[in-house]
Amino acid sequence: MTEPAPTRPAPTAPAPQLIELSIGAPAHGGHFVARHEGRVVFVRHALPGERVLARVTDGGADAGFWRADTVEVLEASADRVEHPWAPADALAAAKAGRPPVGGAEFGHIALAAQRRLKGEIFAEQLQRLAKLEREVTVEAPEGEYDDGLGWRTRAAFGVGPDGRLAMHAHRSDELIPVQVMPLAVDAINDLRLWDLDLTGLERVEVAAPADGSTPLVLLVPAAGTTPKRLAKLAERIEPGVSVAAWEPESGRLTRLRGRTWVAETSGAHQYRVTGDGFWQIHRLAPATLTSAVMDGVAPRAGERMADLYAGAGLFTARLADAVGVTGNVLSVEGSPAASKDARKNLHGFGQIEIVQGKVERVLRSQAQVLDAVVLDPPRAGAGKAVVQAVASRKPRVVGYVACDPASFARDLGYFLQLGWKLDSLRVFDLYPHTHHMESFAVLTPGTN
Template identity: 75%
Template sequence: MAQAADPTDHTELELSIGAPAHGGHFVARHEGRVVFVRHALPGELVRVRITDGGADSGFWRADTVEVLEASPHRVGHPWDRADALLAAKRHRPAVGGAEFGHIELAEQRRLKATVFEEQLQRLARVERQVVVEAADENDDGGLGWRTRAAFAVDKSGHLAMHAHRSDELVPVTEMPLAVAAINELRLWEADLNQVSRVEVAAPANGSAPLVLLVPEPNASPRRMAAVAAAIDPSASVAVWEPEERKLTRLKGRTWVAETCGEHQYRVTGDGFWQIHRSAPQVLTEAVMAGVRPQPGERVADLYAGAGLFTAPLAEAVGVTGTVLSVEGSRGTSRDARKNLHDAPQVTIVQGKVEKALRSQNGLDAVVLDPPRAGAGRTVVHLLHDQRPRVVGYVSCDPASFARDLGYFQALGWELKTLRVFDLYPNTHHMESFAELVPPRA
């Protein structure tokens, strides 16, 4: 019997690659054991290095280090720091975050559709053909779409990113998935000593970007001010201390100005906003078409963020209707209050969705955009009790969505419309919108 692989000895194997799996991996088998392989493609024969797993592990993880028989859908990776094959030749890790960069864009979308279909079938017992839609006509090869980016800082005080599932840092001098405004700041040239992390937001509307400096525990205010002074004057800079939820302005302002359609939004600090440059418009159009809010209706926007969906919902129901906006983050909820101050039909609630739903008595329509973990059984049951005519579910994770869909279906609900969008090109992630309708009376 072959000696079992140990993650500490970097065992290498030749494997034939099978179907894609949720999470950016592809399934292979070695002596009956499942191996989840990154940076491969179905049908390929590759050499991999085991990165996680031992003799007693239920499965192993591996990275592709050499392609012996390539798929016709394999292309050159657009970012050398994320290119696993190049990284293996240089005996260094690849950064995470562009794990599908070796796959032609149309094939990425076909693979994502396969994964979504598999999650629906496995977790919700739904057989449904899925088409993954491009976010906009000009996809630029899946580059230049991120309006948000987060970086680590290495021991030399320079910009870096983490390798996948690792604390190891890889220096970076570009971020090809990011919009030009982020790269034009040239933050990799800055001396970032005493900074542990950098987060950047650059609105797609061209307004001023915001750079957040997350300081090391013993960083001095004087040092943070010096870092801010060296950053491009077009950017605002603030210090963000996540544990204390404390935001300190260094120059410019502590928020960015976002736009979607005719609506303007401010998003403070690390507040949530859709990452893809076209995502706010794409998702808002999908939500409004699926939910079809009517004048005078009572609508809820759950996990509402800074009010991306709340504003057009309020406009649709008019002053004779009401919109309940529920958001857990205090800072983001404050943004929603500012963004919707001139909409008297909107009630802003900062707190848990479950508590807010228990205080309601009959909603006509609901929009929910939960975090990656999904809404969960309790929220689904509370929504069912409200008897809305429609629920519009925005999701960034097919597994949690499929699980929640199963909860809805157990209560008699039906999946009517499903749209899936490629809002994270060159990665395995995707976004979806579902129109759910209640059981007929």
Template identity: 70%
Template sequence: MSLELTIGAPAHGGHFVARHEGRVIFVRHALPGERVRVRLTESGEDAKFWRADVVEVLEPAPGRREHFWKEADALRAAARGKLPVGGAEFGHIELGVQRRLKAEIFAEQLRRLGGTELMPEVEPAREESADGLAWRTRVSFSVAPSGRLAMHAHRSDELIPVEAMPLATGAVNGLRLWEADYTGMDRVEVAAPAAGGQPLVLLIPAPGTHPRIPARIAQSLPDGVSAAAWDPESHELTRLKGRTWVQETVLGHDYRVTGAGFWQIHRTAPQTLASAVLEALDVQSGESVADLYAGAGLFTAPLAEAAGESGRVLSVEGSPGASRDARKNLFAAPQVTISQGRVDKMLRDAADLDVVLLDPPRAGAGKTVVQQIDAAAPRVVGYVSCDPASFSRDLGYFRSAGWDLDSLRVFDLYPHTHHMESFAVLRKR
């Protein structure tokens, strides 16, 4: 079913709001003020709202541009009766307009969930390219029945074969992984360190695949590329070629990141965020610091350096693999204590903290963790977030506990997508 709609404000999640006969419709691939023809992708008389994709632009808005990636272009896909690849849903929008829209989205979440009136500026990452391309150091592909690399359409099981990925760095595209046959694999993930070095390809077999098949595929990969098989259920990592980790370097600190371990995907995001954190929190020698949801230690290492050997740094991470990486990355920092487990359990006995930094997953920290941080009575809290909705909700919990938003920086670490990263500083009222 198709409709003609006039597009309204941007909404969190990569959509724009339109209305039809009193019903809200969340539309992708649009711009505010446009008159468009859409195809409904989710509808129903009992549904609270509908979803739709733009298939034709009748009256374009300023800021619309031709999409840089034909497989992700909704208009070209619709002309072929196909769906576009997900993951570049803002690629039809000029980069400056993207950032203005992201600021509006963030401001709306702050107002609605955080009780705060603020219009942030959305900053580019360090050394961002003028076109906002070639920034992803990590990419996850699905595998089509043909054995070729593919990606999903948004909210769909449909697989679309892909070759070069414009958002990926030259180091990723230069591997030409699309030339191999991955029959028997469910997914293929690649990580290419931002500063160079040996890339890692993770092969995730489909259920029932013979264990010899990943090894055969690994040997077909280019020289100088490591490969490992990864079982997401058991978290078992099997070395097939080279090593099972990549090395990253940030602000003079070296990090080992194993397998599917979390790392910021924009090539300069680690430097952008770590620099912002160090400058704003201003950790002093001898202070007591907690780094929550610490991963492999991106922030822990520079925080420990600032606190010095007379300081005390607690690193808390739920993932066993990431926690093991942190132990290797911080073995030479005796002031660091690494605790693996849920943050709310690790914070139960924490007290007398001077500084707390948290970088929770997309779901946010939650009320319990916020209350525990408040009970530890730090002089300052730093909050790194990848989701404006969960951050704004947690900000509301902090404000109820007597904390104020001292500063907020929002970074466009995911150009041509609706995602963004933020860093907030909170101080007790």
């Protein structure tokens, strides 16, 4: 008996290109929830209560859910406003036959409404992932501009086939030319990099410190670009600006002009941040978050502290000031480059111990008692193992800085399972016109 030939699976039917939707609640990630014939659709560039025409961007007829972009508003919300940046305006982009630039997906929403929606999203994540009911208010940082623009001290651009600066559409390799970046500080826009022919580069990253010190432009070369070509490109950039070549795969940083780091200031302390090293993006974020951390953790003279995921030492220096020479601060950072920066930034503090390595591993190897811990993990969060390691040290308080409500809520759930409690929570709108937000939570051991 002959074995039957294998049958070819039936092709997946395509989703309809355009669908009419009634928009519901906001969802984490910059989307709003709608339904089409019983299927969930995550829609961008919409608002609750609106009726829109949307283009399906992801998902076939057999997919469990679809993603879609709003292309026309049939019934508008009272919270809809004119977008401050034309390339990121979904409606204008649809008329031009292209997708919008990513990175300003809430620009069509009034600022007060953006913050209200972010509070709803954060509260939903707490309820779903930490099983905690809590109303959340999102604060604007003190000194924020009324229009929510001009806050980014870091910006990244692609380089199009014509050698001009461009930015990616959301979840796409498509590059869209840009002539200005309204979310960025003036020092970035004043460089006018979009006027230059940057052929030979894959992308460009810019850091312009909020204190007005020298900006740094990182040139990421395309395959085959020679050092001579990079040197010529550096000459095209405005004098007085530092320029370096950066190869992300190897981490190699080559000085082309000026220095390979920027000088940042927070309070009485100065910091150097090398290359693409992490620093809070919003011009007001270092002061806003440092103030929240110091108020929430309330470090005391002589205490032993830990600053985990410490980066270049933003919080470490202030904690060391507070505990004094009789105290101790353990600074832990996984990135070798950031840890090297921290050693330079904190070299005058005898009470600081700087360790480069994975947080969980370092905590397992360190036997010292901790009175307080500050956590500032990357977007993925700290994770269960780190939470357990922190809790096992029995600190009187943990201050948790988070840039993602979902990973924070998950980690908060781990703390709650260990008997800890959420003492206070502040959420800051440090990414206006985007769905992102920053938070600071004070966690304390339970009485059980």
